[in-house]
Amino acid sequence: MTEKPDKLLEEIERKWCAHWSDSRLYAFDRTRDRAEVFSIDTPPPTVSGHLHPGHCCSYTHTDLVARYQRMRGKEVFYPMGWDNNGLNTERRVQLMLGIACDPTLPYDPAFKPPEKPGKNIVHVSRPNFIASCHTVTGLLQKSYLELWTKLGLSVDWDFTYTTIGAPAARVSQAAFLELLQKGIVYRSASPTLWDIEFRTSVAQAELQDRMLAGQFYRIQFRSDAGDAIIETTRPELLPACVAMVAHPDDDRYRSLVGQTVRTPLFDVAIPVLAHPLAEPEKGTGLAMVCTFGDQTDVTWWRDLQLPLRIVIEKNGRLAKATPDWLRSESAERAYAQVGGLTVDKAREQIVSMLAESGELLGSPRPTERAVKFWENGKRPLEILATPQWFVRYPDKETLLRYGEELRWWPEFMRVRYEHWVNGLIGDWNVTRQRYFGVPFPVWYRLDSDGNPLQDEVILPDHADLPIDPSTDAPRGFDPNDRGRPGGFAGDPDVMDTWATSSLSPQIAGRFLDDSDLWPRIFPMDLRPQAHEIIRTWLFYTVVRSHYEFGMLPWANAAISGFVTDPDRKKLSKSLGNAPDDPLKLIEQYGADAIRYWAARGRPGQDVIFDANQFKVGRRLAIKLINVSRFVLGVPHELQRVAEPNALDQSMLGALAAVVDDATEAFENYDYTRALDATEQFFWSFCDNYVELVKTRVRTGDRSAQGALHVALRTLQQLLAPFLPFVAEEVWSWWQAGSVHRSRWPNADDVQTAFSGSPDGRDSGDWDAVVAALAEIRRARADSRLPFRQQIESLTLVHPAGIAAPVQAAMADLRHAANIGEIRLQPGAALSVTDVRAAPAPVATTVPENASDG
């Protein structure tokens, strides 16, 4: 206890980290019933990213709730997962090792990934690539584990999972097969959003609109039935044009609708049709429909049953071969100039050809428009039609009902879910043309030419899961028939990362393997997560839980905000505004200090990264140590006192109110309010109460000693969720067991533990004495006398109501401010007059015998 404080905090954190781990303090007691359990569907962090302070913030929020619930007597199921599947890891591996996957290459058992990336990217086989992914994520997981441990998260590490691991793959594949059997999952070559850079399909939930500059081109179509002019930003899609649409009420085109016109350059006959989605105000009011320029094209294509004319390929270039619907010689000639070009180059080319043919009217008009990107991508998405696995959504009413049933913290986050549900288009594409993910557990029969028959799916036995169809052969087939005509081939794709993480309750709760555990934790109590993934993780989990269990997966959703820099920009590596490694911050300020900062961020609100708050938190932690030293330095028998002091009782009355406040706040997931109430009282306790009773305590006053100890015990507990390390340390000085397994304080107990009577004094009495003390201290400060020099006397003018409590605390007030005599005088407002200081310096400190009154 004698070390310098700065070293002391470090020691304390190291000591309790080890102790909690050794004693398995947070181990989940799986004998408890569902009613006694509080279960948390912890967000598995993506381990391919960088650690930054934002990680500390939201995970601390969850831990605050977990620790509170544990102290309330709940057995807390608090697992951790590592989200390591998916593209993020692939990109990380490519960056760290300089390798990329080429699935056509054969497996090389001798392959060892390079330590550092070389000049050129090395292409390796899929099994080699996946092995490297595992190596890298294993490495990264360690740094996350270290951070969570040092931050003091009260996770039960025995329930750790990874989203790429065999158990997760088994759950994902089993759930997939079940939905397939129910007809909820289907395979279709429907139009799909496609990223040309990563060459994978993506889902609606992963879209991001970005504003891009573009040009409107005014284009004349060939028509005998009147002017058919459109405006488009994507003239390169002209060869994919299948129709033209106008709004049914648009008088300008009434005669044109129903006619046939021909496309410029390519001379393809297309119908002019009416559709309500065509907006008269946009462009010329006449739109060309291509397969596919955007989502509206998809809708028109479906509604109007138009032909499919795809010209853009998976690599984002126009197909090299002339499409068969371009018949005329001139069309072939025109297409020959664009086939094989990228979209951008093709656009330039077509524009210049249109200009030449005179079918481009006027000059291009610049515009800004929203373009769809994959959130991870750098190039605009295209819409292609390739075979994909889709999950049908439940109807919107059902989904909205779940949104209503779920309790949202904060409440306003609910609308984000509702908006998302209302804006759903089509079904959920769960397919990704990637490598490091959970494979689809299916094979296809091959026809006599060796092409997969999409409708002839071969499924594995449930008992064999998880399987990798690219290396495992279906039962009853010769492995050598893989790829042979008449044989089989594995599904080449992997599941969308959300298709796995939407099963996080089942994965964490070992749904398939542990029928004893599952009913004790499901449906879960809490899903904590960030608001940006309401439309993905939260929404998809609701969908999956609906299909598997017909109920909400959890009762509460606590939505956290972002951590931003002082300019309100989200902290991120790419913006370059992410400050230090959070591990360094913990080293510098202490974990309790970082947690304090995090706890000051209210649920759902963005939190500003502010080193000042770390200092405040650190100060609070040190204060708790110091005041505990003082209080525990005096005798402390917690026995009832026959005649409890009124001040002591009123202080405990005020503390009891704080306990109620903090408890209610925690019940509403408002840990910030709980901290605020506790902290405020704590400082007042230290600065006012402890100072007031010092003399009484020294002279053996049982009432003051008892009250001090009740208050200290309560405050240590109230602060324990926020400052788990320091709270545990000071608790260990005088209590048995861990503070984190102690019973959360109760307002009645706080009052009765000491006086034996439940009707404690009004906490207003405490406020009155505090106010009087402040007034007296002000007078003392104005007198400019050193504290040791006693002020002979002063008059305290006071409103009528507070005479009694002030009178009762008279001796304490005099000693705390070193005043010889305090005269009371009724008046309007609290003030001090008639200060009489002793004429000469007097050595008086505190009176020897303080039991006078």
Added chain:
RNA sequence: GGGCGGUUAGCUCAGCCGGUAGAGCACUUCGUUUACACCGAAGGGGUCGGCGGUUCGAACCCGUCACCGCCCACCA
């Protein structure tokens, strides 16, 4: 274009059902008071984003505008 949050002291934020503004940090002054100098006490500092309205009374309720952040939106 639609929606959601926010705008209160230099900074970070409280302010529950409307009763003429609070805390912490920072700043200034004072103080070695055997828990704590990573301390204690005191002090200065705000026309509560703008404009209307309701009310005896508005930071708080209503309308409107501005700004910041975020989410969503069918790229013609």
